[in-house]
C-alpha cells in the first residue's frame with residue numbers, strides 16, 4: 169500500500185516532539201500501521217526559527233499544504249482562526265484530522281464533526297484533554313456500553329503546577345507561572361490557564377463525550393486560580409485539606425426523574441487523604457464514575473511537549489490504521505441532548521473563614537444567616553485572639569445560589585471584620 173501522507177500545522181512545544189518521534193520511530197510506525205507514514209510538510213510562521221526539523225519540509229503557506237496531496241492533517245497550532253478554516257477545508261476534502269486543540273473543539277466541535285461526517289473523514293483529539301493520559305478514547309469507545317454519571321479531576325497542568333508550588337514552598341504566583349511557561353506547560357496566552365478557560369474547554373469536551381450531549385465552553389461555569397490567595401491555602405492546610413482547580417461534570421436527576429448535566433471548573437478544597445490531593449506538578453488525574461464499571465481513575469502527565477506528542481501520535485496511528493482498513497473511527501454522539509443546568513442549582517459545600525469581633529453573640533448572628541438561607545453547618549471552629557476572633561465554618565451540601573447568598577449577607581454583618589477565605593469543598597461526604 170502507498171504511504172500515508174501527513175501534513176503538520178504548527179511546530180512549537182508539541183509539534184517539535186511530534187516531528188522528532190515520527191522520524192525516530194518511522195520503522196515501528198510502518199510496522200504498526202501496515203504502511204509507512206510520510207511527513208510531507210510543516211506549516212510554520214517563521215521557517216528560520218525551526219532548525220530542529222528538515223528545512224525542506226517547512227512552509228509558511230498552511231492553506232496550500234492542506235490542499236496538497238495529503239491523507240491526514242495534524243494540527244498543533246492552537247486557537248480558533250486560521251485553524252478552524254484550515255481544518256474544515258481538510259475535513260471537507262476527506263482528509264482526516266488529528267488535533268490537540270481543546271479551545272477549538274469546545275467552541276466549534278459540532279461544525280468539525282459534521283464536516284468529518286459528510287466526507288467520511290476521521291477527527292481524533294486525545295491530546296486535547298489531559299495530555300498523554302488515554303481518557304477520551306476510553307470515554308468514546310471503552311465506556312460506550314456504560315452509563316457515565318460523573319467525571320471529575322485535575323485537567324490543567326499549569327494551574328496544578330502553580331498551586332502545588334504555592335502549597336509546598338509558599339512560592340509566588342508570578343514566578344511559578346513563568347516557570348510553567350518555560351517548561352512548555354502553559355498556553356501561548358497563559359491567562360487561558362490561570363483564568364480557567366483551558367480547563368473549561370476540556371470540561372466541555374469531557375461532558376460532551378460522557379453524556380452524549382453537546383456541551384460548549386460557554387455552558388461551563390468557570391472560575392480560575394487568580395483569586396486563590398495564600399490565606400486560602402493556609403486555611404485549607406489548617407483543616408487538613410489542599411486547594412486544587414477541579415473540573416466537575418455531573419449527570420443530575422431531579423425529583424421528577426428529569427436528567428440534566430452540570431459542568432463547572434473552580435478551585436476547591438479537597439481532603440489531604442483524597443487521591444487528587446497528591447497529584448502534583450503538571451500531572452493530571454481524572455475520576456470517571458459509571459453505573460456498571462464503578463469508579464475509574466486516570467493519571468499521568470497532562471502537559472508538556474513529549475507527553476502531548478504521545479497522544480497525538482497514538483491518534484495518528486489510529487487514523488492511519490482506519491485508512492489502511494478502509495474504515496473510520498467513532499462519530500459525534502450527541503443523541504441524549506440533555507439540558508445544561510445553571511451553576512446556581514449545583515449542589516456544593518463551602519468553607520468560609522472569617523475575622524469576627526470577639527464578643528458574645530457573634531456566633532449566633534452568623535449561624536442565623538445560614539439558617540435563613542436553609543444552609544446547614546457541618547463544622548464550626550472559633551479561636552479567640554487579643555482583639556478579634558477567627559471563625560471557620562464548613563457547610564453541608566446546599567444549592568450554590570443559597571451558599572453565595574449566605575456569604576454575601578455574612579460579609580455585610582457589622583460583627584464580621586473580614587471574609588478571609590471562601591472556597592468550595594469537594595471530595596468528602598456531604
Ligand SMILES: NC(=O)C1=CN([C@@H]2O[C@H](COP(=O)(O)OP(=O)(O)OC[C@H]3O[C@@H](n4cnc5c(N)ncnc54)[C@H](O)[C@@H]3O)[C@@H](O)[C@H]2O)C=CC1
Nearest residue numbers: 178179180181182211212213244245246268269471472476
Ligand atoms: N503544550 C502543552 O502541554 C499542550 C498543548 N496542547 C495544545 O497543543 C496545541 C499547540 O500547543 P503548543 O505546542 O504548546 O503551542 P506553541 O505556541 O508552542 O506552538 C504553536 C506553534 O504554532 C505556530 N503558529 C501559530 N500560528 C500559525 C499559523 N497561522 N501557521 C503556522 N504556524 C502557526 C507558532 O509559531 C508556534 O510555533 C495548542 O492547541 C495547545 O492547546 C494540548 C495539550 C498539551
Ligand SMILES: N[C@@H](CC=O)C(=O)O
Nearest residue numbers: 324325326353354355
Ligand atoms: N496549558 C495546558 C496544556 C495542556 O493541555 C495545561 O497546562 O494543562
Ligand code: NA
Nearest residue numbers: 294297298301
Ligand atoms: Na489525553
